[in-house]
Amino acid sequence: MNNAAHFENLLARFAARSVNADAQSALQKLMQEFIGSGFASLPMPGQGRTLERWRTLAAVSASDLALAKLYEGHTDALAIMTELDPDELNARGFWGTWAAEPHFARVNIMDRQRDQVYLHGRKAWCSGAQMLDWALLTTWDEQHRPQLVAVDLRQSTISIEADAWQAVGMSNTASVDVAFKGALGRCVGMPGQYVDRPGFWQGGGGIAACWYGAACALAGYLREHCRQPWHDAHAAAHLGAVDAALCSASACLKDTAMWIDANPGQSAQLPVRRLRAQVELTVSLVLEHVGRALGATPFCRNPHFARLAADLPVFVRQSHAQKDLAVLGELVAAKPADGWLL
Structure with a gap:
């Protein structure tokens, strides 16, 4: 079996597992196998193979969104370090990227020795914290500037606060709070560079690819339903609406990947914001039409469908809805309408 076929077989087996399986243990084992086999080494965005990465x-x-969350976080961490600090890249182990900055949780740099820093505070939305070896996390330095830091999570000065994670959708990511009490870390890049680098928005496009893959998997169940001789015209109409939306999102993903590869050093904020808005609309439409067409049966009898249908509405909330659309509108208003030209 070649490597691609082995990768696909692992994904298929993971998607077909029972609802009652020990998901977090299975996630950790599969990620370790991916890393050990080289399946987590993706092409860097902006180097001619962005679409392959996506x-x-x-x-x-399409296999599992909790797996995708951890897989994307690991591959994003490697891409960030390659971009910002290639001479210090230590890719061994299982990595995560924790960049959420809610008002109620912040990690500060309290002391330093050159690029070694000591961290204090609490980080929220730390996906996979109980499974990871290392994390890249956003912190704030002594001058209140954002600073990315790499941290070995196997320190006694780091503790997990799991009580806050009460999720049903995306529950298996275990995106808990993590407390840092003098934990040692290493600065990656300069203050502010994490957001300012070209790869920030290039990586944001990868999240849209995740949304899209899950939507396609759900749509596949509707397509299979419509291949049966007993399907009705209503189901076919639902499939037609889903197909139109997915084809539009696919075209947008391909166009955006092409733009990124043609402009690797430029900010991809505008095309990626457009992409994320398009794919989010597609996800909403797919969830509605697939559910209406198929009824309760796959939600209750198919473990893969049920997981995706529960996880995708939570995962797509990485979009900030009207807040993101408002920023997109401001960007569009300030530029010529070239994005609308045929």
Whole structure:
């Protein structure tokens, strides 16, 4: 069996597991196998193979979104370090990327020795914290500037606060709070560079590819339903609406990947914001039409469908809805309408 076929077989077996399986243990073992076998080494975005990278993220997401969340976080961490600090890249182990900055949780740099820093505070939305070896996390330095830091999570000065994670959708990511009490870390890049680098928005496009992959998997169940001789015209109409939306999102993903590869050093904020808005609309439409067409049966009798249908509405909330659309509108208003030209 070649490597691609082995990768696809692992994904298929993971998607077909029982609802009652020990998901977090299975996630950790599968990620370790991916890392050890080289399946987590994706092409860097902006180097001519961005669409290939996004296709892999979409394929993983079609299997399981909790797996996709951890897989994307690991591959994003490697891409960030390659971009910002290639001479210090230590890719061994299982990595995560924790960049959420809610008002109620912040990690500060309290002391330093050159690029070694000591961290204090609490980080929220730390996906996979109980499974990871290392994390890249956003912190704040002594001058209140954002600073990315790499941290070995196997320190006694780091503790997990799991009580806050009460999720049903995306529950298996265990995106808990993590407390840092003098934990040692290493600065990656300069203050502010994490957000300012070209790869920030290039990586944001990868999240849209994850949404898209899960939506395609759900749509596949409707397509299979419509291949049966007993399907009705209403189901076919639902499939037609889903197909139109997915084809539009697919075209947008391909166009955006092409733009990124043609402009690797430029900010991809505008095309990626457009992409994320398009794919989010597609996800909403797919969830509605697939559910209305198929009824309760796959939600209750198919473990893969049920997981995706529960996880995708939570995962897509990485979009900030009207807040993101408002920023997109401001960007569009300030530029010529070239994005609308045929």
